[in-house]
Amino acid sequence: MKRLSTHTSPEVIDRDRRWLLSAAVWSTVGIGAAASLLPSQLMAAPSADVIRPFRINIPEEQLIDLRKRILAARWPDQETVNDRxxxxxLAKFQETMRYWATDYDWRKLEARLNALPQFITEIDGVDIHFIHARSRHEDALPLIVTHGWPGSIVEQLKIIDPLTNPTAHGGKASDAFHLVIPSMPGYGFSGKPKGTGWNPDRIARAWAELMKRLGYSSYVAQGGDWGSPVSSAMARQASAGLLGIHINLPATVPPEVAMALAGGGPAPAALSEKERAAFDALDTFFRKYRAYGAIMGTRPQTIGYALADSPVGLAAWIYDYNNGEPERLLGRDDVLDDITLYWLTNTATSAARLYWETAGQSVVLSAAQKTADISLPVAITVFPGEVYRAPETWARRAYRNLIYFNEVDKGGHFAAWEQPELFAAELRAAFKSLRPAR
Known part of the structure; x- marks a missing residue:
């Protein structure tokens, strides 16, 4: 393997990084991956829109370097309070970092991902990495699912089998989905945009092109966190073939509530009990827990130096997202799988730029997401551990074609990751009325 010169350009380094991560040759692709493409795609002539198989193979030297950096970390002094x-x-985080350096096994996730049909295709000048898991039920409904920040495709791994193989999970063959799970530009194994403009609207257009390229003439879309505005943008653009969307962090906050939140309160008069609870949750979130969004929305490059250089710094930045206790709902390896993916692909900075592209705009504001312009069917599931519990009254004001609204009793912000069976059941119910009649 050739060594990179110290004078190698960033573009060449990025190209070689992707080459190291991918064995993009047909001879390495298993039957399962090949089966996820249509015959016409397998025969496609080499061009910018060709769909190429993808396989992960992280050099051992990168994993050794990661462990050394963790063990060599310089720690801050302990917090001066007894809470978060x-x-x-410090103490709890140091133990997690010790485990990451000595006991965590990246190769387990690598093997898990390589067992899935993964592909790369160039759209609008950027390589898009995606999982394409087709159901054995040919009448399955195609579904594209979008992750958020600080998530990744790791969020969706647990829902693949329940959605593609519903008969093994309490569902019917008629509940099946063909799944497309892309990494957003700048995230994971997708390419890093070299210019500006990659906001949710542009990602939405790329997803529409991806579904067209895969040969799907009709499909549905789902998203939480950033996946919510991306899916909503697809619905607003009425992407060709899109039947409807499901979101689990909806943009339901009315303008008058948004103004009160921006001004620091008080809450508008005449709010119902559920609406007041939603206001209070959002007020707490914006005042105490959204500093990360303000920083990445204004200075993604500045914070990027620390995140690209220190795995411990990166881990703390991501770890703190769920109020410093992500392991309350996820296993330790789940959290470290996601953090390690960011580290090995060096995508903390490129991922953070999505906030800059939207000027740090919140994904929950109905006006910001232009929900009034969406005419396609919208389905919403409210999970109790979410940033806020969207009241149905707000949801019906925000989305004029709301076909499904349900509040469940388990799960939080990373619902597909935390409660995969419940999440899958919600998608089956939400999209039931949009399936073609048989």
Missing amino acids: SQGVQ
């Missing part, structure tokens, strides 16, 4: 009000607590 100052951020990630």
